[in-house]
Amino acid sequence: EAGVTxxxxxxxxTRGQQATLRxxxxxxxxxxxxxxxxxxxxxxxLLWYDEGEERNRGNFPPRFSGRQFxxxxxELNVNALELEDSALYxxxxxxxxxxxxxxxxxxxxRLTVL
Amino acid sequence: xQSVTQLGSHVSVSEGALVLLRCNYSSxxxxxxxxxxxxxxxxxxxxxxxxxxxxxxxxxxxxxxEFKKSETSFHLxxxxxxxxxxxxxxxxxxxxxxQLTFGSGTQLTVLP
Numbered sequence: 001e002a003g004v005t006x007x008x009x010x011x012x013x014t015r016g017q018q019a020t021l022r023x024x025x026x027x028x029x030x031x032x033x034x035x036x037x038x039x040x041x042x043x044x045x046l047l048w049y050d051e052g053e054e055r056n057r058g059n060f061p062p063r064f065s066g067r068q069f070x071x072x073x074x075e076l077n078v079n080a081l082e083l084e085d086s087a088l089y090x091x092x093x094x095x096x097x098x099x100x101x102x103x104x105x106x107x108x109x110r111l112t113v114l
Numbered sequence: 115x116q117s118v119t120q121l122g123s124h125v126s127v128s129e130g131a132l133v134l135l136r137c138n139y140s141s142x143x144x145x146x147x148x149x150x151x152x153x154x155x156x157x158x159x160x161x162x163x164x165x166x167x168x169x170x171x172x173x174x175x176x177x178x179x180e181f182k183k184s185e186t187s188f189h190l191x192x193x194x195x196x197x198x199x200x201x202x203x204x205x206x207x208x209x210x211x212x213q214l215t216f217g218s219g220t221q222l223t224v225l226p
Contacts, residue, residue: 004157033213043204043216056213090157092214099208100146100165105157 002026004106006091012112013081021076021109025093031055032074033094033103034066038087046089049074050096079112116141116209118188120217128225133177133192136222137205140186147188148206148214149179158204164188175199200224 005024015017025032034046045058049068057064063079074094077087088110092103121136139145146165150158162173169181179190189202205217 031212035214035216042218043214045213048213056211058213092158098165099212100163102160102163103214104161105150107155107157111175 004091004093004104006089006106006109008109009025009107010110010112012114014114015081015083017081019078019081019085019111021078021089021091021111023074023076023091023093023106025072025074025091026104029093029095029104030072031094031096032072033092034074034076036060036087036093037090037108038084041087043090047076051095078111083113085111086113087111116143116207116211116215118147118205118207118215118217120203120220122206122220124172124221124223126223127195128223129197130194131144131191132197133199133222135190135203135205135222136158137179137190137217138186139188139205139207141207141209143209146208148208149173149177149183149188149190150206150216151200152204152219153171154201161190161203170209195222195224197224197226 031050046091048056066076068074078081088108091107094103117140119138148163149161162171164181172178206214
């Protein structure tokens with residue numbers, strides 16, 4: 001069974017540009033989570049989507065947004081890029097069910113903002 | 115709200131020695147606790163999770179953790195370290211919210 005996939009692997013942008021990151025969850029999983037892993041800041045929750053709806057978001061500005069498509073894949077958009085947006089962006093998927101259901105992580109997209 | 119604190123950002127052990135990685139949690143509701151491992155340039159892999167079914171939880175690769183409510187701890191242990199255990203380890207918690215709240219991570223180095 002295929003795991004969570006993310007594209008692209010690496011993305012280089014300049015300040016002010018927009019970045020789009022993509023995630024395909026494990027087949028059968030309806031929930032997709034986005035996390036940011038920035039140097040010195042650790043792993044922080046960004047967004048949670050389930051059944052096409054945004055269910056919760058972390059403490060990030062509105063220029064971080066996303067969506068979930070009918071096939072449950074998801075897109076993370078970051079507008080007006082800033083240098084501090086440079087980070088590894090991890091996507092995870094799970095079934096909705098219990099709060100302790102495992103989240104399966106993809107390999108991440110490394111975003112570099114110059 | 116929930117949070118976890120990992121004591122020790124870097125831990126070094128000799129191959130064959132006991133691995134002990136510390137995690138303390140804070141939660142206003144019964145927590146669900148997780149340990150994840152991250153190898154260089156990879157995503158996170160679940161090692162084990164506490165779901166209130168049993169206080170001693172056994173995971174993959176010989177790791178285990180014990181939930182101690184009185185100490186608000188969920189420390190990760192492995193009796194004998196292997197070179198392949200070198201990685202970064204994250205403790206995480208969910209409770210009232212579905213998303214994971216992570217600790218700051220512990221980098222484990224295994225010395226030959």
